[in-house]
Amino acid sequence: MHIVACVKQTPDSAAQITVADGRVGWGDAPMVVNPWDEYAIEEAIRLKEKHGGRATAITMGPERARDALKSCIAMGCDGGVLVADAALAGSDARATARVLAAAIQKLGDVDVVIFGKQAIDGDSGIVPLAVARLLGWSPLSYVAQISALDAGARTIEVARLLEEGRQLCSAQLPVVISVVKDINEPRYPTFAGIRRAGSAQIPIWNLGDLGLDQLQVGSAAATVAWQAVRAPAARAGAVEILAGDSLGKTVAMLADRLQTEKLA
């Protein structure tokens, strides 16, 4: 089995995000592996541990995104691939998906690709489905559990998390999966893992390596144009702290407010 986890490097979830002159910044907040992708990495490692084979992490991003791949290797992935090219700047979800699909095809022998649910910067959750469609593989999104995988018969059974509960599905490999937080508890890197990550050779693939043209990616291929980015309006007014002479008075004050606001 060859399992691939696609990971994005994003600013830390606690970063103060600001915008100045239309440019988004996050000060000196650290760059991390997109938190949702930690579940994808964990699941890729578990599948490989259970069924044999190897787990590879792929990221598309700038040179510094190599650190995200090192984190994946430190957790237990066997290797990583960085896709970097100046022409990739400004890629929308479709262009990103094209690049990732091409990288997966270049690896050649992939059985399962695992994604996070969404990236915490763009927050769109489109790339996994777009990759599945471009590859023509079975799409299984919002997976909360992989209940069975038969490498010989090339079948997989999963539970998908919908609003109403879990939908149980079976599919033929190869599959493209996106996972939700329910699926596992991501492990911490081990000391040996960190050492292995430190010395790992991480290849960089560019557009030429993937057989893609500059016009198929980046801002050249964008189907969405971003006009403006702004901070949301601050919430009006400071908090009104309700404190009566007694608990009964305090809750009555709160109850009054709720009723005046027609909330109850």
Next chain:
Amino acid sequence: MTDNDIWVYVDQFQGAAMSASWETLGAARDLSTRLQTGVTALVFGVNAEAIAREALACGASAAICCDDATLADFRVEAYAALLAALVVTRQPRAILAPATTRARELIATAAIDAGTTVMADAIGMEVQGDVVLVTRPVYAGKLFCTANGVGSHPLFITLRPRAFPKPAAQIAEHPESIEHVQAVVAEAALRVKVTGYDTVVGQVSLTDASIIVSGGRGVGGPEGFAPVRELATVLGGVMGASRAAVDAGWVPYAHQVGQTGKTVAPDLYVACGISGAIQHQAGMRTSKVIVAINKDREAPIFSLAKYGVVGDLFEVLPALSAEMRKRLGR
């Protein structure tokens, strides 16, 4: 129905439409007035025709239905192939769908077939000239971004639940305009099979809720959720939780509000024993009125709240529930 219509995908589960679908239809009607087009509702799967009639009563000018055995359970391959085939042959101006799990994956997939991408999770839409501008949150709502489509592709947009008002039902203006179409993929060509549902784990629809009462680490344990649940019940709302409470195993993940849980926008959000970490705020910051109940006056949740009570939730919540019960006669 004409080319250039605004299309609305009506998400449904086992024959009942999701209420966010009607919010989307209302938003589409606003767009169509500005752009002088019609609004066509698309309904796939079980009970499609009855749901299509509901759509006409919510203001759609036409509906396209497909009720086929291959569509009985939602499967993105089957649904997306049908939607994309319709889009490619009929060239609607825009395809709007609620940002529910099913509709999100459907739209992301169909957009690829149509050669374009998606503006996900819109919280606002406006028309400038003949351009549709979409506003959506990014970085967990820390920023808002405005975007429009480029080129001649149809726009695919998903709309965040509760960001747009639900239109009032009316007498259908065009009760006869329902068209039935055939599915485009045969069962044999579908590689994903649905084998069943498992709805045992306390499922809650936080995204649709107008009132949410949430508990955090401050509730202290699974039993500590009892007063939180009680207030939710008295107010006719649902119960949410912080990640700390979910990770501790006190309540199931379906209740989690925040960056790695649900994004909610109720009219009233009551945070009990929740400090208000930035990742929790990411999921609830757009709530209309936020009430914080916390022992610690310095907790960040108070900077977001409109009303606050500094006190022990085990005293405040039962007293508040009793007071509300008395006032509401429940």
